[in-house]
Amino acid sequence: MQIKAIGCEPLQLRRVHIANSQRLDVYRANGGYEALKKVLNGMAPDDVINDVKKSALRGRGGAGFPTGMKWSFVPKDSPKPKYVVCNADESEPGTFKDRYLMERDPHMLIEGMLIAAYALTSKTGYIYTRGEYKYLIDIMDVAIDEARAAGLVGKNILGTDFSCDIFTHTGAGAYICGEETALLSSLEGFRGHPRMKPPFPAVSGLYASPTVVNNVETLTAVPDIINMGGEAYQKLGTEKSGGTKLWSVSGHVNEPGVYELPMGYDDMEKFIMEDCGGILGGKQLKAVIPGGSSVYIMRADQIIGKDVRMDYEGLVAAGSSVGSGGFIVMDETVDVFESTKNLTEFYKHESCGWCTPCREGTDWLVKVFKRIDSGDGRPDDAQLLLDIVDNIEGKSFCPLGDAASWPIQSAIKRFPEDFRKRLVNRES
Amino acid sequence: MSQPLTKIQPLSQPVELDVAPATFSPEVEAEIDRHLAKYPSTRSAILPLMFVVQRERGYLDPAGVLYLANRLNLRITDIWEVATFYSMIYTDPVGKYHIQVCKTLSCKIRGSQTITDHCSKKFGIKPGETTSDGRFTLSEVECLGSCGTAPMFQLNFDYHENLTPEKVDQILDSLP
Numbered sequence: 001m002q003i004k005a006i007g008c009e010p011l012q013l014r015r016v017h018i019a020n021s022q023r024l025d026v027y028r029a030n031g032g033y034e035a036l037k038k039v040l041n042g043m044a045p046d047d048v049i050n051d052v053k054k055s056a057l058r059g060r061g062g063a064g065f066p067t068g069m070k071w072s073f074v075p076k077d078s079p080k081p082k083y084v085v086c087n088a089d090e091s092e093p094g095t096f097k098d099r100y101l102m103e104r105d106p107h108m109l110i111e112g113m114l115i116a117a118y119a120l121t122s123k124t125g126y127i128y129t130r131g132e133y134k135y136l137i138d139i140m141d142v143a144i145d146e147a148r149a150a151g152l153v154g155k156n157i158l159g160t161d162f163s164c165d166i167f168t169h170t171g172a173g174a175y176i177c178g179e180e181t182a183l184l185s186s187l188e189g190f191r192g193h194p195r196m197k198p199p200f201p202a203v204s205g206l207y208a209s210p211t212v213v214n215n216v217e218t219l220t221a222v223p224d225i226i227n228m229g230g231e232a233y234q235k236l237g238t239e240k241s242g243g244t245k246l247w248s249v250s251g252h253v254n255e256p257g258v259y260e261l262p263m264g265y266d267d268m269e270k271f272i273m274e275d276c277g278g279i280l281g282g283k284q285l286k287a288v289i290p291g292g293s294s295v296y297i298m299r300a301d302q303i304i305g306k307d308v309r310m311d312y313e314g315l316v317a318a319g320s321s322v323g324s325g326g327f328i329v330m331d332e333t334v335d336v337f338e339s340t341k342n343l344t345e346f347y348k349h350e351s352c353g354w355c356t357p358c359r360e361g362t363d364w365l366v367k368v369f370k371r372i373d374s375g376d377g378r379p380d381d382a383q384l385l386l387d388i389v390d391n392i393e394g395k396s397f398c399p400l401g402d403a404a405s406w407p408i409q410s411a412i413k414r415f416p417e418d419f420r421k422r423l424v425n426r427e428s
Numbered sequence: 429m430s431q432p433l434t435k436i437q438p439l440s441q442p443v444e445l446d447v448a449p450a451t452f453s454p455e456v457e458a459e460i461d462r463h464l465a466k467y468p469s470t471r472s473a474i475l476p477l478m479f480v481v482q483r484e485r486g487y488l489d490p491a492g493v494l495y496l497a498n499r500l501n502l503r504i505t506d507i508w509e510v511a512t513f514y515s516m517i518y519t520d521p522v523g524k525y526h527i528q529v530c531k532t533l534s535c536k537i538r539g540s541q542t543i544t545d546h547c548s549k550k551f552g553i554k555p556g557e558t559t560s561d562g563r564f565t566l567s568e569v570e571c572l573g574s575c576g577t578a579p580m581f582q583l584n585f586d587y588h589e590n591l592t593p594e595k596v597d598q599i600l601d602s603l604p
Contacts, residue, residue, distance in 0.1 A: 001576045081468075093532045093571040126466075131479070131516045132572050134585045167466040172475050172514035175570065189471030189500075191513040207469060250534035250575035257576050293533060293571075326575070328534055342533050346570050352513075 002257030003100055006265070006275045008236060011224055011244050012217065013260045016104040022139055024146040027107040033152060035226035036111050039118055040160045043226075045076075048119035052222065054230030056242030061087055061178070061215030062292060062324040063399075064312050071212055073202035074120050080209040082122040084113055085187065088129040088136070088216050089171050089178040093293035093346060094326025097246040097258050098216035102129075102136045105220070106143035110153065110166060112219035115226060117164040120212055125166040128183050130173070137168045144168070175350035179398050180213040181205075182352065193354045194398035217246055237263025241311035245322070247271075251329040252280040261310060268308035268318075272329060283331040287415070290315060291323025293343050294403030296410035297336065320410075336415035337422060340407055341369040347404035355397035362404050364388050372422050382412050382419045432498045436490045439508065439519055449494035456484060460499070470500050474510055478517050487518040515569070523558045523565035525603060528582045531568040534575035543579045544568055546593040550600070564600075 003016055015021045015030050027033070039048055053068030074082060086109065090098040102109060113125045129137050144166050147153040155163045169187055171177050177186045181195040184206050205211025221243055225233045234242035241263035250256050254277030265271065272278070272285065279285050285300040290310075298320050302308070308318040315321050330339065348362035365388055372381050385408055393405035412419055437444045452460070463476040474496070481492040493507045500507075511517045529535075529544045544555060547566050551559050558565040574580040577589030581596075588599055 090573050091571060094534055094575050096573040096575050099573050130573070131475075131514075132582060132585075135587075169466070169472075170476055170479060172478070173516035173569075174514055186475070187472060188469065189474040189510065191510055248576060250578060251537055256578075289533075328575070330537060334537055339533055339537070342531075342536050346532050349570055 002255045002259065002276075003104075004257070005244070005260040006271070008244055008260065008262040010260055011236070012101065012105075012108075012220055012246060013258070015108070016100065021104050022106050022143060024107055024143070024150060024152075027105070031227070032107050032223075033111055035223035036114055036118075036152070037158060038226055039115050040158055040162055045119045045121055048115060048226065051225055051230035052119070055221075055225040055233040056230075056237065056240060057218065057221055057225060057233070058241060058312065059215055060217035060221070060245065060325070062092060062294075064322060067214065067218055070202065070214070071116070071119060073200065074210045074212060075203060076121065078210050081124065081207075082120050083206045083209060083211040084117045084120060084122045084125040085180075085183065085206060085211055085213045086113055086125065086127040086216060086219055087178060087180065087183060087213050088127050088133070089175075089183060090133070090216070090324075091130055091175040091178050091350075092324045092326055093343065094248060094250055094289060094328040095292050095324040096248045096250075097325065099133060099136065100258050101216055101220050101246075102133075103139060106140050107147065108220045108223060109140070109216055110143060110147050112222040113166055114153070114157065114164055115222050116212065116214065116219060118162055120210075122212075123164050125164060126187060126206075127166065127168045128171060128177070128187055129168060130171045130177075132173065134170070137170055140168045174352070175346075176352040176398075176400060179400065182398065183213060184211065191352070193352055194400075196397075238311050238313070240313060241322075245311075245325055247310075247325045247327045249276050249327045249329065252283065252331040252334075253329045254278055254280055263311040264314065265310040266307060266314075268303050268310055269305065271310065272303070276329070279329070279331050281331075283333065285329065286332045286334055287330045287336060287339075289320075289326070289328040289330075289407075291321050292326035293328070293346065294406055295323040296320040296406055297340075297414060299414050302414075336411050336418040337369075337372070340411040341366075341373060343407045344369055344404065347400065351400060351404070355401070357392045358396040358398075358401040358404065361388055361392040361396075361401065365404070365408065372419075377423045379423050381423055382416070386412060433494055433504060436494050436504055438490050439512075445490070447490050447494055449498055450481065450485060450489075450491040451495070452480075452484060456480065471502065471506075474500060474502075474507070475514065475517075478511060478514075482518060487521050521558075521562070524563050525600075526565045526567065526582075526584055527600075528567045528569040528572070529555075530570070530572045530574060530578070530580055530582075532571035534571075535578040535580060538578035540579040542593065543581060543591050543596060546596055547581075547600075550597075 057067045058064040174192045176182045177192040182192040186192040201211040348366045353359045389405040392401040463473045555568045580589040
């Protein structure tokens with residue numbers, strides 16, 4: 001598996017191949033904690049937020065919300081404690097970038113969280129990591145202890161009056177806890193049910209206090225933004241999508257892996273066919289899910305010869321989205337009916353049960369998929385799937401319902417033959 | 429604190445039983461104290477503590493549930509409602525080795541079914557079952573974030589990636 005940058009100097013990935021890169025001394029010898037020093041020696045919290053705004057950094061968890069703006073929603077004058085929560089619940093199928101960031105460069109995350117905490121006048125950070133990534137929690141615990149012993153975490157950091165503690169927390173196998181309000185419910189010790197927004201977490205989040213929840217990749221971008229300045233970071237990417245982005249590439253390519261690309265990398269076809277080594281076994285490309293399982297699936301002819309630009313705007317124009325950057329490549333042997341059934345089973349399993357459209361709807365979707373799969377599909381079953389989806393999308397309590405809907409809508413629209421052939425066979 | 433809870437209705441039976449709450453060594457109690465110290469609200473420690481109880485007792489059994497209710501000053505239903513939400517919290521015994529084959533799309537198209545079938549045949553159990561000697565449980569699970577190294581399974585907490593049937597045999601046959 002590859003872990004490397006294409007089309008730019010490695011930024012977030014620049015330390016991952018250094019021996020013992022997870023250790024504090026190695027991190028410091030390679031530029032680590034310089035951004036924290038810069039912040040503590042002369043930047044006001046608002047200066048930090050402004051720099052992040054200028055960087056055009058957008059949330060890397062999937063929603064792509066501008067990070068600086070999210071931070072600016074935290075009320076400065078609140079008498080309550082404020083919290084920085086790192087969302088390391090990486091569970092979107094096809095996504096595995098955060099795992100390598102935490103495994104190889106845990107101090108980059110700690111530094112990013114400390115800078116975020118300083119900007120938000122927070123004294124406490126939690127890293128909510130999915131339970132299956134237990135080995136990463138162990139790595140983070142060691143790194144936090146190292147940082148605490150060196151005066152980088154805890155009271156009076158680097159001899160200043162800034163104090164902040166950071167703790168790891170474990171999830172226990174629930175995809176929904178990647179949704180920020182469900183994550184907070186879980187962190188408070190409850191079932192991982194999402195909460196009504198508003199109030200947004202920035203105003204009333206963890207323990208009803210102002211809280212910012214950011215993805216690992218978002219927080220690990222922060223030290224570089226401070227080091228090089230927000231404008232320089234933005235210029236690595238495009239005007240509205242600043243910096244670089246990690247893409248988790250899986251499926252039928254010769255070189256799966258984590259690739260760091262500048263935002264706005266201008267040719268998805270080249271990315272697949274050259275940078276990722278081309279299609280496994282010399283087969284033909286059939287489809288790509290470019291941003292994690294919930295985004296629209298793309299046909300090969302939407303990519304080949306189309307110069308698809310890989311950033312937020314470029315992918316929307318091409319008919320999909322960046323999402324979490326979970327880039328799943330499928331060759332000609334894949335039946336899109338089956339791949340969509342597989343993802344629908346995922347969403348049914350992960351629906352938290354809180355709201356009816358998602359709980360019942362995903363269950364019905366799977367029932368219809370199974371009926372078609374067993375050979376008992378009815379001629380109008382593709383339309384039936386779309387009708388059920390129409391009763392989920394935009395009508396569920398949280399975005400999980402939408403995430404379950406989009407793969408089906410796009411698959412039936414873009415690969416009608418994979419559905420039709422099962423239904424036609426049924427009639428003959 | 430009020431009188432400790434000692435009565436509990438197991439999930440599987442409609443009766444209330446007298447059960448002695450679980451007890452742990454001073455080292456484990458100290459580990460639990462360290463978890464509790466992370467949070468302003470003790471309830472937040474519920475998942476970390478469930479993993480500790482599970483590690484010590486094999487699964488979250490009624491005695492473990494009573495321990496947590498008493499330790500966190502919560503009702504028994506509070507513990508059950510959280511335990512039954514999370515797929516990694518076991519309210520029934522599982523095998524000494526839990527083989528969890530990822531079945532989601534990236535693994536699926538890179539051959540996860542072959543791995544599941546191989547394990548299934550090897551032990552004569554279907555996904556969801558445990559061998560009669562209690563040694564192996566086989567499960568199919570959703571995406572484990574190992575898509576670039578598919579197919580894979582998680583054996584207890586350890587990731588094993590880029591699997592082939594031969595590699596599966598090597599791993600499973602060498603277990604103590």
